[in-house]
Amino acid sequence: MSVPRGAVHAKWIVGRVIGTKMQKTAKVRVTRLVLDPYLLKFFNKRKTYFAHDPLQQCVVGDIVLLKALPERRSKHVKHELAEIVFKVGNVIDPITGKPCAGTRFLENLSDSENLTEADTTYLSEKLQELKVCSSDK
């Protein structure tokens, strides 16, 4: 049998980064659904993997896709970072391609092009008031 990739059973895994304290290595927690034999219900079972991250671009909390290395890099590191699926704080919705947070899109929060005349005059008045206050002090 050919073993071109994988000294390890898991070729591709998706997990969440839990630690980046090691140099060029990310600690990734992977959850799989495992059937409890008595309850017949699926529960998440965690396992931590170490992944090689040469550019140190992972932050704790990223969702990350790991690829198995052809041979082990060190005693524990058998995977490398293939792609950051969701960056924490900067999630991009793959269907629309726009940044989002939770269930809202973030892109058109401050659309200064769509402000009406009344809005701009109101805002400039408020700014004037602020200027007056600061000069008083």
Add this chain to the structure above:
Amino acid sequence: MPMKGRFPIRRTLQYLSQGDVIFKSSVKVMTVNYNTAGELSEGARKFVFFNIPQIQYKNPWVQIMLFRNMTPSPFLRFYLDSGEQVLVDVEDKTNKEITEHVKKILGKSKETLEKEERERKKLSHPATFGPKKYHLRECMCEIEGQVPCPAFVPLPKEMRGKYKAAMKNEA
């Protein structure tokens, strides 16, 4: 004494084995992003509630991850062995439609399943006897019309080795 939970039928082996989505061997990871509120995500929520246990039962080596309330639109994403990613938009679909779609794009076809079934049948010969793990029947006495098991019904005198040996000695 009814089972505990909201739809406890999901936790029966019969329901789990009724799942008909069996993934091709190239599918490694399945990711489901859905929202816990909103009409558009209703089908995705039902899919996660009812169909994911069936899929995981039939595909124990596929990693399934669920993400809640990360993006406004619900979707499924499959990561294949070749590095390819398949994105399936699930907004405004019922859970039945989602399973049908997934089965069509990434499920093993009926012919492949039948072929595998035949291959497995070829390995074991149905006419042999032995332990239940490897054979259908353990002893000839289990079959109707054959001599019943002497543990339950004593053999007639003529078939017993003791009688046969005595007759031979006499002659």
